[in-house]
Amino acid sequence: MALIREGAIVPDTWQNIADDQELDCTQRAIITLARWQSAGDDLRTTNRALGIRLRGDQHPAAIVADLGRFDLVALEFAKFTDGRAFSHARTLRERYGFTGELRAVGEVLRDQLLFMLRCGFDSFEVADSSAATFAATTPKISVFYQATGDGRVPVRALRNTRA
Amino acid sequence: MTKVVTANRLADGAIVYLAGSDTWSTRLDEAAVAADEATAAALLAAAERAVAACQVVAAYAFPVAVADGRPVPIDQRERVRAAGPSVASDFRD
Amino acid sequence: MYRYDAFDQTLVDERVEQFRDQVARRLSGALSEDQFRPLRLLNGLYLQLHAYMLRVAIPYGTLSSRQLRTLAHIARTFDRGYGHFTTRQNIQFNWVRLDQAADILAALASVEMHAIQTSGNTIRNVTADHLAGVAADEIEDPRIYAEIIRQWSTLHPEFSFLPRKFKIAVTGAARDRTALKVHDIGIQVVRDAAGEAGFSVLVGGGQGRTPMIGHVIRPFLPKADLLAYLEAILRVYNEFGRRDNLYKARIKILVQTLGPAAFTAMVEEQWQALRGPALALPDEELARIAAHFAPPTYARLPAASAALAAARAEPVFERWCRHNLLPHKQPGYAIATISLKPEGGVPGDATAAQLEALADLAERWSLDEVRVSHEQNLVLPHVRQDDVPALWRELRAHGLATPNAGLITDIIACPGLDYCNLANARSIPIAQQIQRRFANRERQEEIGAIKIKISGCINACGHHHVGHIGILGVDKKGAEFYQITLGGDGSERAALGEITGRAFAAAEVVDAIDTIIDTYLGARRHGEAFIDTYRRVGMVPFKEALYGAH
Numbered sequence: 001m002a003l004i005r006e007g008a009i010v011p012d013t014w015q016n017i018a019d020d021q022e023l024d025c026t027q028r029a030i031i032t033l034a035r036w037q038s039a040g041d042d043l044r045t046t047n048r049a050l051g052i053r054l055r056g057d058q059h060p061a062a063i064v065a066d067l068g069r070f071d072l073v074a075l076e077f078a079k080f081t082d083g084r085a086f087s088h089a090r091t092l093r094e095r096y097g098f099t100g101e102l103r104a105v106g107e108v109l110r111d112q113l114l115f116m117l118r119c120g121f122d123s124f125e126v127a128d129s130s131a132a133t134f135a136a137t138t139p140k141i142s143v144f145y146q147a148t149g150d151g152r153v154p155v156r157a158l159r160n161t162r163a
Numbered sequence: 164m165t166k167v168v169t170a171n172r173l174a175d176g177a178i179v180y181l182a183g184s185d186t187w188s189t190r191l192d193e194a195a196v197a198a199d200e201a202t203a204a205a206l207l208a209a210a211e212r213a214v215a216a217c218q219v220v221a222a223y224a225f226p227v228a229v230a231d232g233r234p235v236p237i238d239q240r241e242r243v244r245a246a247g248p249s250v251a252s253d254f255r256d
Numbered sequence: 257m258y259r260y261d262a263f264d265q266t267l268v269d270e271r272v273e274q275f276r277d278q279v280a281r282r283l284s285g286a287l288s289e290d291q292f293r294p295l296r297l298l299n300g301l302y303l304q305l306h307a308y309m310l311r312v313a314i315p316y317g318t319l320s321s322r323q324l325r326t327l328a329h330i331a332r333t334f335d336r337g338y339g340h341f342t343t344r345q346n347i348q349f350n351w352v353r354l355d356q357a358a359d360i361l362a363a364l365a366s367v368e369m370h371a372i373q374t375s376g377n378t379i380r381n382v383t384a385d386h387l388a389g390v391a392a393d394e395i396e397d398p399r400i401y402a403e404i405i406r407q408w409s410t411l412h413p414e415f416s417f418l419p420r421k422f423k424i425a426v427t428g429a430a431r432d433r434t435a436l437k438v439h440d441i442g443i444q445v446v447r448d449a450a451g452e453a454g455f456s457v458l459v460g461g462g463q464g465r466t467p468m469i470g471h472v473i474r475p476f477l478p479k480a481d482l483l484a485y486l487e488a489i490l491r492v493y494n495e496f497g498r499r500d501n502l503y504k505a506r507i508k509i510l511v512q513t514l515g516p517a518a519f520t521a522m523v524e525e526q527w528q529a530l531r532g533p534a535l536a537l538p539d540e541e542l543a544r545i546a547a548h549f550a551p552p553t554y555a556r557l558p559a560a561s562a563a564l565a566a567a568r569a570e571p572v573f574e575r576w577c578r579h580n581l582l583p584h585k586q587p588g589y590a591i592a593t594i595s596l597k598p599e600g601g602v603p604g605d606a607t608a609a610q611l612e613a614l615a616d617l618a619e620r621w622s623l624d625e626v627r628v629s630h631e632q633n634l635v636l637p638h639v640r641q642d643d644v645p646a647l648w649r650e651l652r653a654h655g656l657a658t659p660n661a662g663l664i665t666d667i668i669a670c671p672g673l674d675y676c677n678l679a680n681a682r683s684i685p686i687a688q689q690i691q692r693r694f695a696n697r698e699r700q701e702e703i704g705a706i707k708i709k710i711s712g713c714i715n716a717c718g719h720h721h722v723g724h725i726g727i728l729g730v731d732k733k734g735a736e737f738y739q740i741t742l743g744g745d746g747s748e749r750a751a752l753g754e755i756t757g758r759a760f761a762a763a764e765v766v767d768a769i770d771t772i773i774d775t776y777l778g779a780r781r782h783g784e785a786f787i788d789t790y791r792r793v794g795m796v797p798f799k800e801a802l803y804g805a806h
Contacts, residue, residue, distance in 0.1 A: 059495065081294055081377070083417025087494045090414055095529055111278065111295055118413035140274035143267035145407045147534035148414070155263045155407070156541055174283060175353040176307035217285045221303060238734050239681070240673060244305055248674035250602050250684045 002131035003103075004124040009135050012125075014051055014072060030074055033058050036066070044069065053105065056084040060092050067098055074125075077106035086119045093120035094149040114139040118148045164226045167194040167234050168206040169244070170219035178244055179219060184209050187219065191245045192233045197224070257318050257625065258403050258548040260368045267410070268365040271372060275299050276358035283355065298378060298416065300346075300371030301357050304677050310352045310360060311374040316384035316402040316426070317345040317628040321615040324626055326367045328611035334360050339611065341596060341604040343668060343719055344423065345383045345628045346374055350675055372410055377418045379409035379490070385427045385434050386629035389549060390637045392585040395445045396453055397549045398428035401482065404537065404545055405443075408483050415490050419497035420505035422490070423462075430748065435630060437461045437470050437750035438722055440507045441489060448476045455482060459489060459519070460511030463716035467752045468508045471516040473523060479542065481527070484535040488527035492519070552623045552638060557588020561641030564590075573648055575697060576659035581644065590641050592622075594634040594651065595658040595666060599691045602684050603669040604632030613654040621647050631707075632668055633661065663700045664708060664773070665691045668719055672712030672729060673736070679712035681729025681736035681762075686710055689766045694773075703773055706786040709744070722746035724787045725772060726753040727765065736762045742772070742798055743790045754795055757803050768802055775801040 003012040017029045023043070030051035036043075043050075044066070051072030052063060063070070073092060075085035085104065092098040104116050105125040110133060116124065117139070126134045147154040168181040179187040180194035188194065197203035203224050210222035225241050227234035236242045243249060260268070275295075282292040296302075300311040312327070319327075327347060331339045334356050335349040342348055352360060364370055374381050384402040385391065405424060409415070415422075425434040428445040436442035442458035455477040461470025477485050493507045496514075511519045568574045582591040594614065597603050606614075614634065618626045621643045622636035629635055639647055651657040660666045667690060670676065672683030687710055694700055709723030713730075720726030726741035738760050741753030760768050773786075775798050780789040790798075 056499075080291070081417050082499060083377075083415070083419075084495055084499075086414045086417065087491050091491075109291060111291075112417075115411075115413040115416055140277065141267065141270050141411060143263050143270065145267075145410055146412055146414075158263065159261070159544070160540070171303055171307070174355045176303060178306060214289075217283060220289050239731075239736055240305070243673055243682070247306065248684075249682060250674050250688065 001125050002128050002134075004126060004131065004135050005122065007135055007138075009131050016053065028071075030072060033062060036063070051101070051103075054088065056082050056088075060088050060096065064096050067092075067096055070098075070100060072101040072103060073098060074103040074105045075121075077104065077108055080107040080109045080112060086115060089116070089119040089121055090148060108134075110134045110137040113137050114141060118144070118146070118150050118152065120149055165229055165234070166197045166203045166206075166224040167191070167227050168197075168203070168210045168222060168224045169194075169241075170210055170213070170222035173217055173220050181206050181210055181213075181222075185213070187213070191236070194234055196227065196229060196234050257320060258315075258399070258545070264407075265365075265368070268368070268370045268372070271299075271370065271411075272358055272361045272365050275361060279354060279358055294376060294417070296354075296357075297376035298373060299357070299361065300374035301352075301354070302375060302677070304350065304675055305673070305679075306675065307351045308354050308357065309675070310349045310357060310371055311342070311346045312349070312364060312369060312371045313374050313381040314345045314347060314369075314628050315381060315406050316388065316399040317386045317630075318388075318399060319626045319628065320367075321619040321624050321626070323367045323369055324611050324615035324618065326363055326369070328608040328615070330360055330363055331608040331611065338605050338607045340602070340671065341606065341628055341632050341634070343630050343632060343670070343717060344381060345386075345630060346381055347628070348671075350671075373416075375421075376416075377420050377422075378416050379412065379418075379422045379424065382406050382409065383423075383425045383434055383630060385429055385432075386627040386635055387433060387582070387591065387637070388428060388627075389551060390584050390586075390589075390591055391429050391431070391433075392583065393431050394429040394585075395447060396428045397546075398426040398443075398445060399549050400542070400546045401443065401445070401455075402426045403548070404482065404542075405486065408486065412490075415494060418490070418494055419499045420502070420507075422493070422507065424486075432746075432748040432750075433629070435719065435722060435746040435750075437748075438463050438467065438719075438746060439470065441486070442470055443482075446476065452478075454478050457485060457489075459523075460508040460516070461750075462506050462508040463719060463721050464506065465503050465714045465716075466506075466509065467716065467721040468512065469750050469752065470508075471511060473516060473520040480537045481531065482537055484530045484532070485523070485527050487535060488523045488530050491526055491530075492522045496522075551586075552625075554586045554589060554638070555640065557640065557642075559587040561588060561644075564641040564644050567645035572659075573645065575701075576648055576657055577644070579659050579663060580657075580661045584638070586638075588641055590639050590644055592636040592639050592644065592647065593629075593661040594636060594656050595660050596633050596656075597660060597666050597687075597691070598655060598658045599665065599695050600688050601691075603667055603687050606634075610654055610656060613650070614656070617647060617650055631666065633666070659697065660700060662705050662707075664694045664703050664706050665700060667691065667708045667710060668723070669710040670712050670718035672710075672718075676712060676717075678715055679729065680714075680731035681712050681738065683710045683712040683718055683727075683729060686727060686729075686738065686762070686765055690769055693766045693770060703777070704785055707746075708769070719746060720744070721752050722750065723753060724790070725769065730759055732759070738762065738765045740765075740768060740772070740802075742795060743787070745787060756795070756799055771801050772798055 028049040053074040182188040384398040425439040438461040457474040458470040580593040623638040627635035669683040669687040673679040709719040710727040711718035711720040722744040744753030745751040
């Protein structure tokens with residue numbers, strides 16, 4: 001897999017750690033919600049870098065109290081047509097105030113890149129074979145009717161500026 | 164059961180029937196008729212190659228009867244596909 | 257009507273080029289059909305039984321003459337010379353090519369139209385009362401809010417991959433002409449006790465396999481909160497609607513499963529979190545949009561036209577006036593229904609020549625405006641009563657003066673198995689048979705107001721659940737059969753039809769309809785419409801007449 005950030009293929013400093021895999025303290029580990037929920041105080045209190053991966057059926061409300069503990073949240077698109085992660089991303093960014101890395105994983109297609117950016121994702125895990133085209137993808141749409149938390153100025157604000 | 168393989172042409176959507184291992188026809192009476200499952204499977208495999216090659220989409224086999232040496236669809240859906248909409252079209256431009 | 261500004265125009269133009277690129281990638285094989293399908297559906301492009309079909313949005317059912325001419329041009333240039341108006345204020349072209357689809361979208365964009373989100377699991381074209389702005393029973397023009405919702409929902413980054421499709425209707429009147437209560441969200445402009453206008457919000461209605469009447473989850477929503485509240489509903493649905501079963505994925509199932517009270521609590525909680533400047537509708541923006549829907553400049557005319565009254569001495573014209581003219585809120589004007597249900601025609605179809613003729617007539621006699629109704633008819637909303645006789649003569653010349661609005665031959669029918677990939681049975685030929693059986697105009701008038709609605713499969717695009725008489729095509733071992741329901745109603749008195757009993761073979765349907773009508777005529781009290789008789793006497797006499805008394 002390749003990681004894309006800001007239109008470039010970048011090295012991934014994180015590791016996905018399966019539930020049956022040992023955690024060693026040097027890793028920048030992305031763990032599952034199940035592991036986090038069964039974790040003891042050692043994992044909760046050490047200040048090692050930690051990321052968490054949520055499936056579409058795992059609402060970020062489950063980690064809202066612990067959000068400060070995570071440097072990265074990975075939201076999984078089991079299928080690209082499963083749009084729950086779009087809502088979860090906005091909830092994390094705009095309601096819970098998460099400022100760490102928000103990574104799209106699973107079936108991540110370039111035709112959804114703009115929607116993902118607008119919902120607050122800032123890194124994208126894609127197959128090696130599509131990494132170059134994904135990184136080179138530039139949004140084809142420049143007009144936004146919705147105000148989301150990504151900072152792009154929505155049309156209504158632009159209209160008001162003009163008037 | 165006797166079968167014919169059909170699909171829609173990718174670029175224009177036209178209904179086509181597999182007429183040979185790599186030829187498609189818009190005419191049902193030119194379709195290759197599979198009299199047994201093995202032949203039908205071979206036709207479907209050829210159709211899937213055409214799907215992979217972006218010539219056609221949505222390929223599948225459907226049952227036909229054979230009358231006067233020509234395939235005749237059994238289901239209403241395939242009758243409509245073969246003959247076009249059954250509704251009056253005399254007002255069309 | 258609403259005119260695009262530079263932002264609106266840029267968006268549709270960019271969308272055309274985005275889709276052109278996606279089509280090119282599909283044709284080259286860079287996109288698989290599985291990857292491409294959702295992208296083409298979000299641009300209204302289906303692969304149907306015979307060819308690709310493009311569904312074009314007619315937001316809130318309003319068209320200018322220029323737009324109508326472009327639709328005619330598309331029908332001629334890229335299709336087979338006709339288009340089909342649907343039950344959701346769209347027009348469909350049945351024979352388009354994938355490699356020309358972007359060119360069609362470009363033609364649409366040139367007249368401020370698009371096909372964005374006319375399909376796919378997203379917020380679909382927002383519909384509104386086709387008598388918006390001209391109906392006397394209206395509090396406010398619903399198109400103002402429909403346009404605001406159109407913009408908010410267009411390419412919404414969060415809600416483009418919902419569990420299932422999502423339909424919103426808006427009305428500003430007490431009489432419901434939008435089938436509001438069978439929409440995922442129905443919005444009605446209402447006044448609170450202080451006389452302030454706001455919205456009643458209804459959620460969880462729908463047709464399809466599991467028809468349901470929606471629940472009012474908020475009786476009064478202040479205008480400024482419209483988008484925050486919609487966003488809250490959609491977020492709850494996107495997060496919690498079922499994705500494991502296609503047939504249980506609509507919001508109505510979520511509302512039913514949670515219960516309306518629990519669902520409402522989740523929406524209200526989300527709404528409180530979302531309320532804020534980003535989604536609030538400021539007065540200036542409301543005023544900017546509302547200005548586009550300001551009433552046109554009407555002439556000052558006497559309430560009733562002497563010329564029209566005199567012309568109505570001609571019986572054929574009088575008959576058309578009786579059924580196809582509606583009162584206008586402006587004195588001296590009338591609303592004309594253009595029936596797209598000629599005897600033996602295809603309900604909702606219009607040829608390129610007819611679309612062009614209507615464009616001319618609208619320009620000349622209806623202040624350049626045409627409306628599309630969810631009943632698959634067109635409307636000229638602003639006709640001077642003095643001009644009605646001349647208008648009628650022109651309509652007649654183009655085969656557009658069928659005097660049957662609201663009568664038994666004014667049938668809604670989905671495309672059915674003649675065109676649709678999902679259908680189990682044909683719809684159009686059944687409509688045509690009924691039209692022929694009841695072709696006699698005196699008989700139609702004697703039967704009076706009645707709505708027959710036909711769907712070719714359980715998806716219910718032909719609204720059969722809410723037809724006074726509903727007909728549903730089913731497949732029985734490869735043969736077409738039809739289930740009949742009675743007592744459905746898509747109006748403010750919404751009700752779902754009840755199944756009469758076993759389904760009828762295609763050849764038996766018209767006789768069954770005849771039996772139902774005879775039973776009604778025998779049972780009705782003076783002046784009573786079919787639906788009122790049915791409500792009074794119930795299913796039993798109809799069942800006995802259809803199946804015998806046992």
